[in-house]
Amino acid sequence: MTKIGIILGSTRPGRNGEAVAHWVHEVAAQRTDAEYELVDLLDYKLPLLDEPAPAAMGQYSQPHTHEWAAKIASFDGFVIVTPEYNHSVPGALKNAIDFLCAEWNNKAVGFVSYGSTGGTRAVEHLRLIAGELQMADVRSQVALSLFTDFENFSVFKPVDAQADALTSTLDQVVAWSKALAPLRAN
Numbered sequence: 001m002t003k004i005g006i007i008l009g010s011t012r013p014g015r016n017g018e019a020v021a022h023w024v025h026e027v028a029a030q031r032t033d034a035e036y037e038l039v040d041l042l043d044y045k046l047p048l049l050d051e052p053a054p055a056a057m058g059q060y061s062q063p064h065t066h067e068w069a070a071k072i073a074s075f076d077g078f079v080i081v082t083p084e085y086n087h088s089v090p091g092a093l094k095n096a097i098d099f100l101c102a103e104w105n106n107k108a109v110g111f112v113s114y115g116s117t118g119g120t121r122a123v124e125h126l127r128l129i130a131g132e133l134q135m136a137d138v139r140s141q142v143a144l145s146l147f148t149d150f151e152n153f154s155v156f157k158p159v160d161a162q163a164d165a166l167t168s169t170l171d172q173v174v175a176w177s178k179a180l181a182p183l184r185a186n
Contacts, residue, residue, distance in 0.1 A: 001034060001035050002033070002034040002035070002076045002077070002174055002177050002178055002181075003034065003035045003036075003037065003074060003075045003076050003077075004028070004034045004035070004036050004037075004075060004076065004077045004078065004079060004170075004173060004174065004177065005036075005037055005039045005071075005072070005074075005075040005077075005078045005079075006021055006024050006025050006028065006036060006037065006038045006039065006078070006079045006081065007039045007041070007078055007079070007080045007081065007093075007096075008021040008038065008039065008040045008041060008042075008081050009041060009080055009081055009082040009083070009089075009090055009092070009093035009096075010041075010081075010082065010083050010090050010092065010093070011041050011042050011090075011092040012083075012090070012092075014154075015083070016083065016114060016146075016150060016154060016156060017081050017082070017083055017114070018040075019155075019156035020081050020112060020114055020144065020156055021038055021040070021081040021112075022038070023156065023158065023166075024079060024081060024112055024142075024166060025038045027163065027166055027167070027170070028079075028170055031170065031174075033174045034076075034077075034174045034177070037075075039071060041092055041093065041096050044064065044067065044068050044071070044096070045064060046064055046065075046068060046092075046095060046096055046099060047064070048095060049095055049098055049099060050062060051065055051099065054101075055098060055099060055100050055101040056101045056102075058101065058102055065099055065100075068096070068099055068100065069099075069100055069103050072100055072103040072104065073103040075107065076107060076108075076177040076178075076180075076181065076184070077107050077108035077109065077110075077173045077174070077176065077177030077180075078107065078108070078109045078110070078135075078173070079109070079110045079111070079112060079169065079170070079173055080093070080109060080110070080111050080112070080126060081111075081112045081113075081114075082111065082112075082113050082114075082119060082122050082123070082126065083113070083114055083115055083119060083122065084113060084114070084115035084116075084117065084118075084119040084120070084121055084122035085122070087121045087122075088121065088122055088125050089122050089125050089126055089129075090122075094129075097129060097133070101133065104130075104133040104134070104135055105133060105134040105135070105184075106134055106135075106136075106180045106183040106184045107135055107136070107177065107180060107184070108135065108136045108137075108138060108172070108173045108174075108175075108176035108177040108179075108180060109126075109130050109135045109136070109137050109138070109173070110137070110138045110140065110141060110169040110170070110172060110173040111123045111126060111127075111137070111141045111142070111169070112141070112142040112144070112166065112169065113141065113142070113143055113144065114143075114144035114145070114146065114149070114150075115144075115145075115146060116145070116146050116147070117143075117145070118143030118144060118145050119143060119144065120143050123141055123143070136176045136180060138169065138172035138173055138176055139172065140165065140168040140169040140171075140172050141165070141169055142162055142165045142166050142169055143165075144156075144158060144162060149162060
């Protein structure tokens with residue numbers, strides 16, 4: 001069965017992303033088209049990139065890199081839950097992505113973002129990164145506003161329309177993950 005990782009891309013104390021990622025996982029877990037697993041970057045304790053060789057060489061030397069690589073390799077696609085920090089991607093998420101290369105290749109990725117402008121600028125950057133890693137980024141995304149989808153900018157209460165956006169994103173990630181399976185088999 002197709003396996004989709006839901007990556008919680010913030011490690012900040014008090015992060016809003018934890019509630020968002022749990023919402024994504026709860027909605028996804030009700031589906032029967034794939035297996036979904038929540039992957040929290042906090043569980044991997046990745047230091048600032050400390051591998052001596054570039055990730056494209058696949059010559060990992062650190063135990064934490066081997067653990068992270070095995071986790072990412074186990075998935076067929078991803079939904080990345082990300083905040084927007086300073087018009088871009090959180091450093092912890094970019095660092096986690098940069099640790100690996102081949103493990104991301106030929107997999108689909110969708111985005112659930114949040115911030116004052118819905119996290120859309122972070123997703124713009126992530127789409128460029130995904131392209132370099134030979135990932136197929138899906139068109140649909142969930143863009144959560146701190147003004148309308150959070151009470152007091154911290155209690156997650158998505159407007160009803162966000163559920164439809166999430167369903168569309170999951171539909172596309174699963175479809176593309178399945179379509180890319182022959183490329184991953186080679």
